[in-house]
Every structure is written in structure tokens, then in C-alpha cells.
Amino acid sequence: MSTQPAATVLSNSVLSTAYQRSIADYWDKERDPVNIRLGDVDGTYHHHYGIGAADWSALDGSDDDVIKELHRLESAQASFLLDHLGPLEPTSRLIDSGSGRGGTSFMANLRFGCQVDGVSISQSQVDFANQQAQERGVADKVRFHFRNMLDTGFPSSSIDAIWNNESTMYVDLHQLFAEYSRLIKPGGRYVCVTGCYNDVYGMPSKAVSKINTHYICNIHPRSAYFKAMAANGFIPINVVDLTEATIPYWQLRAQSSVATGIEEAFLSAYGDGSFHYLLIAADRV
Ligand code: GPP
Ligand code: MG
Numbered sequence: 001m002s003t004q005p006a007a008t009v010l011s012n013s014v015l016s017t018a019y020q021r022s023i024a025d026y027w028d029k030e031r032d033p034v035n036i037r038l039g040d041v042d043g044t045y046h047h048h049y050g051i052g053a054a055d056w057s058a059l060d061g062s063d064d065d066v067i068k069e070l071h072r073l074e075s076a077q078a079s080f081l082l083d084h085l086g087p088l089e090p091t092s093r094l095i096d097s098g099s100g101r102g103g104t105s106f107m108a109n110l111r112f113g114c115q116v117d118g119v120s121i122s123q124s125q126v127d128f129a130n131q132q133a134q135e136r137g138v139a140d141k142v143r144f145h146f147r148n149m150l151d152t153g154f155p156s157s158s159i160d161a162i163w164n165n166e167s168t169m170y171v172d173l174h175q176l177f178a179e180y181s182r183l184i185k186p187g188g189r190y191v192c193v194t195g196c197y198n199d200v201y202g203m204p205s206k207a208v209s210k211i212n213t214h215y216i217c218n219i220h221p222r223s224a225y226f227k228a229m230a231a232n233g234f235i236p237i238n239v240v241d242l243t244e245a246t247i248p249y250w251q252l253r254a255q256s257s258v259a260t261g262i263e264e265a266f267l268s269a270y271g272d273g274s275f276h277y278l279l280i281a282a283d284r285v
Contacts, residue, residue: 016148016150016151020121023122027120027121027124038067038074038258039071043135043136045128046075046078047100047103048193049250049266050070050073050074050076050246050249051246052076052248058252059252059255063257069252070253073252074249079107080193080279084191085112088112093115093117093158095161095162095163095183096118099118099119100125100167104165105144106133109141109142115142117143119144119146119147119152120145129144130143130144149164149171149176149179150172152183154183156183160184161189161191162180162190163192164191164192165192165193169195173220173228177229186285187283187285188284190282190283193242193278193279194225196222197274198275198276201272210265234282234285235282235285236281236282237282238279241278242279243276246270250266
């Protein structure tokens with residue numbers, strides 16, 4: 001009889017822990033209409049939230065109007081992230097770390113014309129995004145890989161910019177920035193948009209804990225980002241508090257037909273000051 005512990009049985013070369021396996025399983029099975037219906041608006045599928053002033057008149061229209069408005073706010077968020085990636089050339093190499101169904105990667109390729117490699121530990125997300133790349137005719141430039149962002153396998157000093165669009169809460173930040181420090185060329189750029197808990201509040205609030213439970217993630221304190229960046233050669237150039245800017249998205253989503261039940265936790269966490277939505281851009285030195 002085998003005495004192997006479960007974690008060893010479940011591991012493979014990409015998924016090194018039972019936790020990672022459980023996250024991969026969650027995303028492999030995810031078919032939430034809030035993501036599919038919004039993506040169907042224009043064929044760009046996001047796995048992140050929105051920013052900017054909402055057009056509340058969408059609520060007076062049809063369900064489709066609300067879906068379109070939520071999608072517009074999510075695309076505005078991705079666009080804002082890309083604004084911080086720095087000057088890039090068609091020859092630049094980018095990594096979308098935790099690439100989901102590929103939305104931000106396709107927007108980056110459209111804007112900069114360069115190669116984008118997305119990595120995800122969900123094989124079904126990778127397959128979905130590669131299918132999208134085929135349909136969009138950009139499969140020679142935008143590719144998605146079943147790989148782990150903590151150990152991507154890409155060559156050292158080969159990458160001009162990396163971003164995480166709401167995916168850092170699934171990993172240890174010291175391991176993450178150690179890998180990025182290996183990958184990004186000196187002078188290259190790192191950008192994330194993330195939800196983090198407020199060190200000044202103290203510890204994760206009830207609402208933050210609900211968000212962690214909902215997504216099986218581990219929201220880091222704000223301080224953890226700057227500690228892990230500093231320890232791995234990343235110097236912040238821009239920190240933008242997007243908390244106010246994301247609240248209309250959550251208010252609109254809470255009243256929509258695609259609300260998932262997590263909306264009140266986000267509104268409450270932002271409202272009581274225990275949680276912030278931040279963009280952080282940093283240079284690799
Ligand atoms: C997914 O977005 C984003 C996360 C699971 C990370 C958690 C983010 C924080 C800021 C804490 P999604 O678009 O897949 O989620 P949903 O299905 O709720 O729209
Ligand atoms: Mg979503």
C-alpha cells in the first residue's frame with residue numbers, strides 16, 4: 001500500500017502543491033456568466049473588475065445594457081493597466097502572468113503590436129485563450145501556456161514587461177518577485193492591479209476574509225508588495241489608489257442579473273477602509 005502523502009500524489013511539474021491543484025481545478029470548472037456574458041459583448045474575456053464612472057442610465061435599459069456597461073468598465077481597467085507598462089516596441093516581449101481567458105493579453109498586442117505570452121495554471125483557460133488567439137488571427141504573436149507564474153521556464157533577462165491583473169493573491173510574493181527579477185531585463189517594467197488589505201486597519205476584516213473564502217485566495221497586506229519588490233530589485237514608480245474608481249463597478253454589478261453574491265463583501269471591504277484596490281508599477285533595477 002502506498003504511503004505517499006496526498007500533496008505528492010497530486011503534484012506534477014506545473015502544479016507543485018495541493019493548493020495550486022485546487023486553484024487550477026476551480027478555474028478549470030469556472031463558467032460564471034458574469035465573465036462569459038461580459039466577454040461575449042465584444043469577444044474580449046476578462047477576469048478582473050472595472051474602474052471609472054458608471055453610466056447609471058444602463059439600469060433603465062435592458063439587461064444587455066447593464067452587461068455592456070460592466071464590460072466597458074472592465075476594459076477601462078485593463079486599458080489603465082496597459083498605460084503603465086512604459087514605452088514598448090513591436091519587438092518587446094511581454095508576459096501576462098495569470099492570463100485567464102486572455103483579455104488583457106489581446107488588448108496589449110493590439111496596442112503595442114508585440115509578442116505576449118500568457119501563463120495560467122488552468123489548462124482550460126489556456127485552451128480557451130489559445131482558441132481566441134486563432135480566431136483573432138494573432139496566434140503567431142499571442143500565446144498562452146500551461147505554466148506556473150512562480151517558475152515560468154522562460155529564459156532569464158528576456159522580458160521587457162510583466163503584469164499581473166488581479167492574480168497575485170494566489171501566490172507567495174517573495175517567490176513571485178524572485179522569478180520576475182530573473183525574467184525582466186534591467187530597466188524593464190512590472191505592473192499589477194490588485195486588491196490588498198490595509199495594514200492600518202490591522203488584519204483582514206470579515207469582508208476581506210469572505211473574499212478570500214469565495215475565491216480560495218490569500219489577499220496580501222499592502223506592505224507585502226513593497227517588501228517583496230524591494231527585496232527583489234523592483235523600485236515603485238507609480239502607486240495609484242483605484243478604490244474610489246472601482247466602487248461604481250461594484251454598485252452596478254450588485255444590481256445586475258450577473259451578480260455572483262460577492263458584491264456586498266467588496267463594497268463593505270472598500271467602505272470600511274479594510275481593503276484597497278491598487279495599481280502598482282515598478283522598475284526592475
Ligand atoms: C477574478 O476575477 C479575480 C480574482 C479571483 C482575484 C480576486 C481579486 C481581488 C481583487 C481580491 P473574475 O472576473 O474571475 O471574478 P468574478 O467571477 O467574480 O467576476
Ligand atoms: Mg469577472
